[in-house]
Amino acid sequence: MRASYIGLFLLLAVTLVTAGCGFHLRSAQTLPVGSSYVHIIAGKQTAPLEKSVLARMKVYQINSGSQALDGEAASTISVKLQPEKLDRRLLSVFATGQVAEYELIYGVRFTATYPDGNQITQQFEVLREYQDDPKQVLAKSRELNLVLSEMRTEAADRIIRIISNQQ
Template sequence: MIRIYSFIFVIAACLSLAGCGFHLRGSQTLPANVKAVAVNAAAPHSRLQRSLEDRLDVYQIPQKAYQTVKAKGHNDTVLIKLMPETVERRLLSVFSTGQVAEYELIYGVSYQVTFPGHDPIQAYFEIMRDYQDDPDRVLAKSRELDLVVSEMRNEAADRIIRRLALQASEL
């Protein structure tokens, strides 16, 4: 009997979430008016461009070559132009010896989105992380820094896709 009530509760919860427009965060889709996305970067083959293209594949969003779209003028393709990414470090704390103990990493992303038949939209955002530095483990901390920046890059790609889906639905 308790099993039936729990089953009914789960079904009711799913229906109420679906009815209010809730979507899982990893299930980005573009509206029907957008058939494909073309990505270009100011710095050819940048890491952010590769990350964004990989995330588009994960979300199963069709891609086209940017040069082909610009030359032929496809009316159903969104153009994304990535500006050079920036990574800055801000000092947060120091050891008693005066060596840096902790940084705040600031990953800045600037890009431009052009929807077919609309003016380009400029966008900029920052992703921040705290990073603890240990002068005794320089090699390990260097590798950790690379991993943190890579994680920030993947988060930036996800954020671009979420914003793209939101902007496309508003047009």
């Protein structure tokens, strides 16, 4: 009997601590009330990001596409992606003077227009550290492509969270 009280007390304590620090479970992303479709507008320079956003919208089961739906303008959110930007910042070098480590900075800017005419423009950066090894050029090239893909996925998730949380 005493063990069950201790277990109950521990469960209550853990619950209070996690709730007190602001932790909460994330649910599936949903669109604001009155919106049922997201139209992604992208240029040639943002095609990889557009593909990531559309793929992530499928994961969240949000109706979206790169084509506007006829007759759905009253419930469509339009998201215009600006050209993505990738910069590198030097973090460290080898004793030989060759670059050992970079910080990759992936910049995203977009404008979302809601059915009620409200418009927001947001920009943010996704950061990653990337270690370079001149002896393994091919492997590092593939790793860089994988890191960029992960950064685009993170940016897509962030875009979806931003447009979902606007009222």
